[in-house]
Amino acid sequence: MPKVSSVIVPYAAYLRVYEPLAAFPEPERGHWTRYARRPDLPSYQDELRRSLTDLLPTPPVAVPVHESGDAFVTEVDGVVCVCPWRTRLRGWQALGELAEDFPEPVLDALLPPVVRRQSAQDYERWLERNPDARPWIRTATWQVPINWFVLVSDAEREYDKGSDGEGAAAPVLRYRTPMAQARRRVARGLRALKEAMDEGPLIDGLVDVGRWLEEFHPRSLVELDYGGLVHAVPAGELEDDHSAADVAEGIEALRHGDGVTAGAAYGRLVERWRAVRDRRSAN
Secondary structure, three states: OOEOOOOOOOOEEEEEEEEEHHHOOOOHHHHHHHHHOOOOOOOHHHHHHHHHHOOOOOOOOOOOOOOOOOEEEEEEOOEEEEEEOOHHHHHHHHHHHHHHHOOHHHHHHHOOHHHHHHHHHHHHHHHHHOOOOOOOEEEEEOOOOHHHHOOOOHHHEEEEOOOOOOOOEOOEEEEEEEHHHHHHHHHHHHHHHHHHOOOOHHHHHHHHHHHHHOOOOOOOEEEEEOHHHHHOOOHHHHHOOOHHHHHHHHHHHHHOOOHHHHHHHHHHHHHHHHHHHHHHHOO
16 A cells, blocks of 8 residues: 655556566566566555656756666466556656646746757657557546546445555555456447547547557556545545446446436536646645
């Protein structure tokens, strides 16, 4: 169970894919096989702490100089599966998305233009050598994208409210599902959405995440983790959060042409996540 850190936890949620060791070519497979035997495997808090440390120097280190050799590890039906951090690749991708979240003056204050330009040039050169690269982890700040909930079911929901006191364990809310099940849900969800509405952000987002899932081994595990968002939601609301059930109800209603029920489910989702996003600008 991750521990609460003295470092401020960014309010981010994660979509992760854990692949079986057999999915990796040598010598990478050997590295992860040895890595998985470590007794001190890191948590998501450790990954956050290392990323935040890179922002302290002047100028800040926007993207790590070297790719991380760390991963999250789990076991699925006796098979060891790993989710590589790929911190450098994800840093490059996140850097490219910053312009959508901040006006240029704020962005310049956070990361000087020269730092951003150098990182972009490094990424272009790296992509020429690694055109098929993709991350095992997707991140969303101040929300869980609605299309992520399509991949999981309420029956797969795991909630632990944590514990009180000094050094207390943080709450955990996550879903875990087999890759084959996640892909089937994407396909069913897309059919229902396309029959009920024109192209839009929800469909585009689901198409994108579906293509991403196709990049991985069919026996992988998919994990939707609320991560640091558990600190942005009051405990009672977190315990009562059944967003995956709302999404499933809405999609099922669309399949049966019940727009009223679908609209009500969507309304609950929008209201719940608007309340979380509003805390981003709260004083």
